[in-house]
Amino acid sequence: MTTSIFYDRFERHAHGEGLKGHSTHYCPGCGHGLAHKFLAEAIDELGIQDRTVAISPVGCSVFLYYYMDVGNSQAAHGRAPAVAIGHKTANPDAIVVSYQGDGDLASIGLAEIVSTAQLGIPISVIFINNAIYGMTGGQMAPTTLMGQKSATSPTGRNPLMGEPLRMAELVAGLTGPVYVERVALYDAKQRTRAKKAIRKALECQVEKRGFSFVEVLSECPTHLGMNPQEAERWVAEEMTKVFPLGLLKDTPEARFPELPRPSFAVEPLLAAIAATGELPERFATGFPKHLAPHDVALKLAGAGGDGAQTAAMLITRAAIHEGFDSTHIPSYGPESRGGTSYADVHVAEREVLSPAAANPHILVAFNAPSLAKFGPAVLPGGTVIYDSSVIREVPPIAAGVQVHGVPLTQIAADLGRVVVKNVVALGALCAATGLLPRESLLAAIRLALKDKCAMIPLNEEAFAWGEKSVQTH
Amino acid sequence: MTQTQAAKRPKPFVFPEFCKGCGRCIEVCPKECISFATEIHPQTGLIPIVLDLEACNGCGLCITACPEPYGLRPETPGADFELQDPEAMFGPRPTAAPEPVARPDRTVALPELAPMVIKGNYAAAIGALLAGCRHVYGYPITPSTEGAELMAKVLPQLDGVFLQAVSEVAAVNLMYGCGGAGLRAMTFTSSPGFSLMTEGLSYMIGAELPGVFVNLMRGGPGLGNIAPEQADIKQVCRGLGHGNTHAIVLAPATPQEMLDLTLLAFDLSIQYRNPVIVLGDGYLGQMTGRVTLPTRMVEPGMPEWAVAGDGEHRRNLICSIYLSDRDLEEHNRHLLAKYAEMTSREQRADLFYAGDAETLIVACNTPAQMAKGAVQELRQRGVRVGLFRPVTLWPFPIQKLLPLLPKVERIVVVEASPGQLEDELRLALSKASVYRPPLIESVRHYGGVLPSQSEIVAQVLAAQEVAS
Structure with a gap:
């Protein structure tokens, strides 16, 4: 019944001077000291002192780290479960205890406790419910009883303030936790049960069973305006009516999957990010200066699903593989999941500076709104390729701009797969502009399809039809 | 339980200065060995308990009931607890845990x-x-x-x-x-x-x-x-x-x-x-x-x-x-x-044609790329313009900016914000005791619009005209 889990001297308690070196900061009769003791004894009995990380919350138990000779981490108000999971995922061998009061856990930290409990990662939560805010001076807690007077329910908690929140029941109702129990401290029998429950909560973690939660009904004589004995009776007689004691959930057969331990080997990392030492083949003999001296701007625009972004990405990849610089900015957000979809692409001899393409040299328009919107912005001497299968009217386009209507959708449909219309467009773009050699774009297409090799001949065919449609235009 | 076993179990003792007098032990003691003292303890201002252990059978319920880590404890066998002092009992060091040593990173x-x-x-x-x-x-x-x-x-x-x-x-x-x-x-x-x-x-x-x-x-x-x-x-x-x-x-x-x-x-x-x-x-x-x-x-x-x-x-x-x-x-x-x-x-900045710039554009992120394009375009027209691109926004790289200032007549801050980069620049100038900075102009956009290269070019040229 003595334990070495408490520091020999509480040096963090006012530098351990005087009585504070061996006394807690708790008021006479407060339940926290007992819960601390039972936690310390359980850590001792299970031999896990070195592995234990205790998360101190905000509230009266904010200074848990004054006392427990374990790894200590102090959390922001309500966030202890998140901090606990940070520690647990950092070191799966750590035994992490989130020790929280009712304001911390049941009010400001509701999102964290509910999501962490449902996550089910093995940590142990000790929840001290004393039906009041202690540290701030006796305000109403989510667990304050109906009719109970507090600094913020001066005439007693009434229905306008909502009813007390039963956390153990709420947590036990989730599928994540493996063990949930509510205990109390008001007599010798309850204290024995409380101690066992706290120990069991830690065992659930040592045995990697999962998330455990012990709600401890506790006395706050100071803010109840009672002496310690009256407070014990109040918990026994009043609190237990609203917060019945007992086991709410226990699934002894549960086992949480093993948490990973990071690898820092080079090869798996390079494989995971698809980095390769193989330099791509080059086909270009120089920068396409016939289009622009140093930097060609392109816009590819259509409806979501037209493949404008994929085609843009293929151009960017092919250009970079040729040793040029290139950028691709997609329109992103809701419209990229349907609706309109625009891609701005630059291919630069050395470096892309302005990556947007408000006035492109080349426009590929897959639908009428795109052509209407961007057609007039194409620079003189530029090129427009549009899908003549779906666009009937061509808006006024600057003189000196080459305009190619190509039945992209029709060609793709004739090939049996409408989705390859963007590759038809790439073929047309290649033949009409000479931006990049055909081999260069085809290599990028083949690379993109390396996991779907069966699709390569169809795409090659689509590309060739695109080229042909412009040449015969 | 036999009499012999009971006799072996340690009895409780307490340092009165570590007792807060909550009385949880009093009500749990089956032998009524514990009561409140009659006087306030001078060090704590609280009334501690007193033990009268004649009838004590060492059941330990009082110890389990005590919320204080160094409150009621089992007496050490053979020790005369009247003579013990807390320092000696609980050890001088706060913890026996070792002093950790850093393990350095490895580069591969x-x-x-x-x-x-x-x-x-x-x-x-x-x-x-x-x-x-x-x-x-x-x-x-x-x-x-x-x-x-x-x-x-x-x-x-x-x-x-x-x-x-x-x-x-x-x-x-x-x-x-x-x-x-x-x-x-x-x-x-x-x-x-x-x-x-x-x-x-x-x-x-x-x-x-x-x-x-x-x-x-x-x-x-x-x-x-x-x-x-x-x-x-x-x-x-x-x-x-x-x-x-x-x-x-x-x-x-x-x-x-x-x-x-x-x-x-x-x-x-x-x-x-x-x-x-x-x-x-x-x-x-x-x-x-x-x-x-x-x-x-x-x-x-x-x-x-x-x-x-x-x-x-x-x-x-x-x-x-x-x-x-x-x-x-x-x-x-x-x-x-x-x-x-x-x-x-840690001040870091990237300079582009900044060494002899009379007009210095200050920009970061994508707008700095637009500005770089503008500088290139303007340099081809013979305009002495450069780009100062803070890579660290905090700390603002004022040490990299100060050497450029003697030649700079104008600063054009290009940003997609209502002057937040300019505020950082002005604060850094002020803290560096630059009380008469070059004229500061801006190209700004908000709400998702980025400044364009042509706007930057136009702003710099407008400034040139005013200057000439």
């Missing part, structure tokens, strides 16, 4: 690799992986989400952890826990999400924890839109939660820098035990470009201060509480000294 050479063609978000994620980060906590938010998506795909292959948090508030606190355990944690977010993380950032800075935040700014205020903006500059440079907070802010301008600066961010974060912000605009997350991988990666060690959940680090504490005002003032002085060190050592 990478083979020569082909340039990658990837989005900025992916580039930042790869930078983090190469920096030894295997713990990513995040909440999806456009335009940063692909970073989390790549990590969710890649980390399981590297036995790392990607955890989708319940909110950005939880995400930053997961980072607090993981960073507190001495590991490299990061998140991807965008403006509204970053706002939610500032509470946790203040705690991380207070507790001196590392962690990297990639914030790809979008249009605001409020929900705004998802287009690129730069209006979080004020928040990251001046408003990282409550209290005396600062963090190094790195501002990439290309997908390549998304990788390079994320990698650097981890180094700086560990070095200074402080969060680091990689601040991009929405375009930088979404833009695909050429990214060359570095020649080395990091296998992280373990800092001595971590709460790693093992015996070696048991004595450590992660905490931002300093209850005494003197202690907290001292802690703030320590933080200020650290900020001063960052300010003197």
Whole structure:
């Protein structure tokens, strides 16, 4: 019944001077000291002192780290479960205890406790419910009883303030936790049960069973305006009516999957990010200066699903593989999941500076709104390729701009797969502009399809039809 | 229970100065051995209990009932507890835990690799992986989400952890826990999400924890839109939660820098035990470009201060509480000294035709690329214009700017924000005692519109006309 889990001297308690070196900061009769003791004894009995990380919350138990000779981490108000999971995922061998009061856990930290409990990662939560805010001076807690007077329910908690929140029941109702129990401290029998429950909560973690939660009904004589004995009776007689004691959930057969331990080997990392030492083949003999001296701007625009972004990405990849610089900015957000979809692409001899393409040299328009919107912005001497299968009217386009209507959708449909219309467009773009050699774009297409090799001949065919449609235009 | 066994069980004793007189022991004692003293204890101001152990059978219920760690205890067999004093009994040292020693990082050479063609978000994620980060906590938010998506795909292959948090508030606190355990944690977010993380950032800075935040700014205020903006500059440079907070802010301008600066961010974060912000605009997350991988990666060690959940680090504490005002003032002085060190050592800027510039454009992120294009265009016309691109927004690289100023007649600040970059510039000039700076003009856009190259060119030319 003595334990070495408490520091020999509480040096963090006012530098351990005087009585504070061996006394807690708790008021006479407060339940926290007992819960601390039972936690310390359980850590001792299970031999896990070195592995234990205790998360101190905000509230009266904010200074848990004054006392427990374990790894200590102090959390922001309500966030202890998140901090606990940070520690647990950092070191799966750590035994992490989130020790929280009712304001911390049941009010400001509701999102964290509910999501962490449902996550089910093995940590142990000790929840001290004393039906009041202690540290701030006796305000109403989510667990304050109906009719109970507090600094913020001066005439007693009434229905306008909502009813007390039963956390153990709420947590036990989730599928994540493996063990949930509510205990109390008001007599010798309850204290024995409380101690066992706290120990069991830690065992659930040592045995990697999962998330455990012990709600401890506790006395706050100071803010109840009672002496310690009256407070014990109040918990026994009043609190237990609203917060019945007992086991709410226990699934002894549960086992949480093993948490990973990071690898820092080079090869798996390079494989995971698809980095390769193989330099791509080059086909270009120089920068396409016939289009622009140093930097060609392109816009590819259509409806979501037209493949404008994929085609843009293929151009960017092919250009970079040729040793040029290139950028691709997609329109992103809701419209990229349907609706309109625009891609701005630059291919630069050395470096892309302005990556947007408000006035492109080349426009590929897959639908009428795109052509209407961007057609007039194409620079003189530029090129427009549009899908003549779906666009009937061509808006006024600057003189000196080459305009190619190509039945992209029709060609793709004739090939049996409408989705390859963007590759038809790439073929047309290649033949009409000479931006990049055909081999260069085809290599990028083949690379993109390396996991779907069966699709390569169809795409090659689509590309060739695109080229042909412009040449015969 | 036999009489002999009962006699062997230790009886309780108590130092009255450690008794708060709650009386839990009194009511639990079956033999009525315990009562309240008749006088207030002079040291505590409380009425302790007194023991009359004639009838005590050593049942121990009183000891279990005592809430104080050093309250009622079993008496040591054979000891005369009247003569014992707390120091002697409980030991002079606060803990027997060892003094931890730092385990240094190891750098591992990478083979020569082909340039990658990837989005900025992916580039930042790869930078983090190469920096030894295997713990990513995040909440999806456009335009940063692909970073989390790549990590969710890649980390399981590297036995790392990607955890989708319940909110950005939880995400930053997961980072607090993981960073507190001495590991490299990061998140991807965008403006509204970053706002939610500032509470946790203040705690991380207070507790001196590392962690990297990639914030790809979008249009605001409020929900705004998802287009690129730069209006979080004020928040990251001046408003990282409550209290005396600062963090190094790195501002990439290309997908390549998304990788390079994320990698650097981890180094700086560990070095200074402080969060680091990689601040991009929405375009930088979404833009695909050429990214060359570095020649080395990091296998992280373990800092001595971590709460790693093992015996070696048991004595450590992660905490931002300093209850005494003197202690907290001292802690703030320590933080200020650290900020001063960052300010003197970590200023970074990229200069483009800045050496002889009479008009100096100041811009960062994607607008700096637009500005670079403008400088190139204007130089071809013979205009003496250059670009000063702060790579660190905090600390503002004033040391790199001061040598240029004698030739500079005008500064044009180009930004997608209502003057937040200009404010940083003006504050830095003022702190550097530049009381008569060059005329400062601006090209600004808001709400997701970026300044264009042609606008910048026009502004610089207009300034030239006025000057001539």
